[in-house]
Amino acid sequence: MAALKTRLPPMTGLTVFEAAARLASFTKAAAELGVTQAAVSRQIHLLEGSLGFPLFHRLHRRIELTEKGLLLSSSTTNALNAIAETISSLTRDSDEELAISATVSFSQFWLLPKVSGFSRQYPEVRMRIISQDKTPGMEGDVDIAIRYGNGMWPDGKADFLFDDEIFPVCSPEYADRLGEYVDLTDLVRHPLISYDTNDPSWTGWNEWLAAFSVQAPKRSSGMRCSFYAETIHAALNGQGIALGWRRLVQDLLDQNRLVRITSHAMATRNGYFIVVPARRERTEPVKKFAEWLKLEAALSALGGRP
Template identity: 60%
Template sequence: MNIRRKLPPLAALTAFEAAARVRSFTKAAAELGVTQAAVSRQIHLMEETLGFPLFRRLHRSIELTDKGQVLSTAATSAFNLMADTIAELTREEDEGALSISATLAISHFWLMPKIASFSRLYPDSRLRIVSQDSAAGLGGSDFAIRYGNGAWPDGRAEYLFDDELFPVCSPEYAAKLGSAPTLEDIARQPLISYDSQNPSWIGWEEWLAAFSIKLAKAPSGLRTSFYTEAVYAALSGQGIALGWKRLLQNLLDTRSLIRLTEQSIVTRDGYFLIVPPRSANNTKALQFIEWLKTEAAD
């Protein structure tokens, strides 16, 4: 029996899985690199093929129908199984390399600048960085670096560090604001924000609320899909972003970004290295764990 005859088109199934997982057509479109209209069309095609609705379209949100929820669970499980299998096969082809999964922001701003020091210490060890646009899954990787409370079932969580948040912008933008802008001054500027699938990540509304300042109902400023894009928008002078100190330390040290105020908040959660059981007693893996924890404590 041809199983493909029982399945919706792959493009529609991919769009549905992403939209169901992130609960948003817009975020699914950003993840897949297509337009929101394209995601909507693919899901509509899938609903027509199946003969029943998968989502309830609410005023400003969507929610899965009962049948949609059942299909979402199956689709995500199937995609995860395929991803894990491909990762494991890739890992076999690249035997001997340690693979580390991390979000785009962590790998780009914190991990990658440090890799050279690991290579100098352990020239016989090879690393492969797997950057993801959402919470880092292990798949076939030897490690994952995640932000959260440390309670994950797929491995031992080794604490690395927490973080401190404060407003940052380019030197040129800071010069326009003048010396010592108040938080009220900052709140009136274009505030660069970003979408995050991690509810623990802190945005402008929560940060300003910590100082009893309300964010405008329709704040001006660019909104990006990922934190990396928000940082580059700030670097190019498009407004003010929230700076995560440990991620942006190099940019702050070189004054590519300027800290605007002494006020800051410390994160509730922290960054952790997730070590699955298969990596717990591997000699090269243990070297990497020791090196990473030293870098985190520096």
């Protein structure tokens, strides 16, 4: 087989071509690479000359890949990404942290109470939990994110973890004031603790009550919170009734710190997913953590460990 050097065009030209093809712009490619637009144009011209066919259609104020350009763009991007990931894995510290991104509520109520089990099983893996109230991102060095949604995100590969159900909860002391049976029409007369969010996937009191044909009060006497975790803490402290997402509050129910006050429950539209960066190979720590998450999800669905 002939040496690669004689079969491949100059790497500089391929690198410039990959950027121009991905960004669909010589100007944007120049900005990304830190060179002039003229330098990009020249490298593309030299590459096309060495290949013997055009890679772009030069149109008015824009460029389009030719059919052969499309094929080369796909293979070049995949090859360069593979090289970058291999170099990253080779130069990575063997005692590297595993960066895990999740919402504050998922971290506080589901992940942190369980994660010591992973540490006991894999003591060599150091973890860093990145909690945020928005959709957990893939920015920086995040290795794995736990997200709630429909599983379709352009920046990551998603594996289903579990879905959920939602029902009203309160402290045992507050439940004593309600009595044994709580009618939903009576429920709205009590303080309903709510969570202010612009997330359309989140289920609030209006939607939950509407699912059971109950009109939400125009103005609830309940506390309004900026974070879901705050609504649960308010319920724990007897401030009223909150909507409990079963997967998040199950430990508190098991400990009798919260109680479920009605059999009515609403299934969530979406689910929780394990998400890894789209163009990154799964490292062994990521694989181990993902498998541990799935096992814990299965065990919690069964009501605990066998």
